[in-house]
Amino acid sequence: MPLSFDDLVDPFEQGRGLPPHALRTFAALVRALTGDHVHPRVVEPGIGPGRLALPLLLGGCHVTGVDISQPMLDRLAARSHGLPGRCDLVRASATALPFPAATFELGYVASLFYLIPDWQWALYELARVVRPGGSVLFCRERSDLSPALTRFDAAWRELISATGFRHEATGPDDETVIRTMNERIGPVERRSLAQWTIGQTVAEALDGYDERLRPLYAGIPEPTWTRTVGALVARARELFPDSTTRLDCQVSFEVAIARVS
Numbered sequence: 663m664p665l666s667f668d669d670l671v672d673p674f675e676q677g678r679g680l681p682p683h684a685l686r687t688f689a690a691l692v693r694a695l696t697g698d699h700v701h702p703r704v705v706e707p708g709i710g711p712g713r714l715a716l717p718l719l720l721g722g723c724h725v726t727g728v729d730i731s732q733p734m735l736d737r738l739a740a741r742s743h744g745l746p747g748r749c750d751l752v753r754a755s756a757t758a759l760p761f762p763a764a765t766f767e768l769g770y771v772a773s774l775f776y777l778i779p780d781w782q783w784a785l786y787e788l789a790r791v792v793r794p795g796g797s798v799l800f801c802r803e804r805s806d807l808s809p810a811l812t813r814f815d816a817a818w819r820e821l822i823s824a825t826g827f828r829h830e831a832t833g834p835d836d837e838t839v840i841r842t843m844n845e846r847i848g849p850v851e852r853r854s855l856a857q858w859t860i861g862q863t864v865a866e867a868l869d870g871y872d873e874r875l876r877p878l879y880a881g882i883p884e885p886t887w888t889r890t891v892g893a894l895v896a897r898a899r900e901l902f903p904d905s906t907t908r909l910d911c912q913v914s915f916e917v918a919i920a921r922v923s
């Protein structure tokens with residue numbers, strides 16, 4: 663079943679915050695790349711509830727957000743109300759952006775291509791609507807899991823795979839995206855914008871696991887889901903007899919920048 667974000671607004675918003683220093687650095691980078699414009703025109707396809715767009719709006723950018731999910735756009739409309747920048751929201755697909763060529767100073771994308779089978783079209787569309795000399799940014803978070811989290815994660819993947827559930831993850835790996843940007847848009851510069859550690863104890867990870875992850879696995883029937891989460895709890899107790907063991911992850915927020923020629 664394709665992953666729809668219509669029912670995921672709350673879990674998505676709660677679980678995916680970038681820390682303030684990462685957001686500040688991102689906003690500063692967009693400002694630096696858009697030069698003298700007081701209200702640079704910026705576009706984000708697959709904008710979701712706007713975790714990257716909101717700091718840009720705070721800084722006065724004119725952000726155009728595109729998403730196929732109306733509930734995501736509604737949430738962003740509510741959150742962006744009253745901010746200094748202008749926010750235009752459009753329900754459309756990233757693969758067919760409803761804007762003329764060269765409309766924007768800068769376009770960026772984050773956590774989107776893995777959802778789109780023909781992701782290249784979304785990339786070409788983004789480059790099409792950015793003016794020559796403007797920038798296309800591919801933002802990503804790279805995670806280095808601690809050994810404990812790697813084991814926890816492997817246990818969960820094994821249990822989920824035993825249910826027969828498969829996400830329709832259709833997109834490319836990050837290096838393929840960056841290579842395609844380099845070949846089709848322009849020379850790519852990579853920047854690492856922020857690093858931080860996230861994590862929790864085993865006990866914290868398991869607390870409410872059922873409810874938190876359920877929306878992501880809506881395709882699994884209820885009895886199988888309950889059994890699978892129960893099996894994870896049992897497996898975690900074996901792997902980590904001390905439930906205060908930490909499951910940490912080093913996150914690095916990185917951006918690949920291509921100048922449109």
Ligand SMILES: C[S@@+](CC[C@H](N)C(=O)[O-])C[C@H]1O[C@@H](n2cnc3c(N)ncnc32)[C@H](O)[C@@H]1O
Nearest residue numbers: 667708709710713729730731734755756772773
């Ligand atoms: C994982 S969220 C990322 C949101 C935001 N870019 C971020 O990094 O926080 C993916 C978003 O892309 C939207 N989406 C998925 N496929 C899309 C498509 N073909 N065109 C436009 N938006 C799409 C989803 O509805 C969802 O809001």
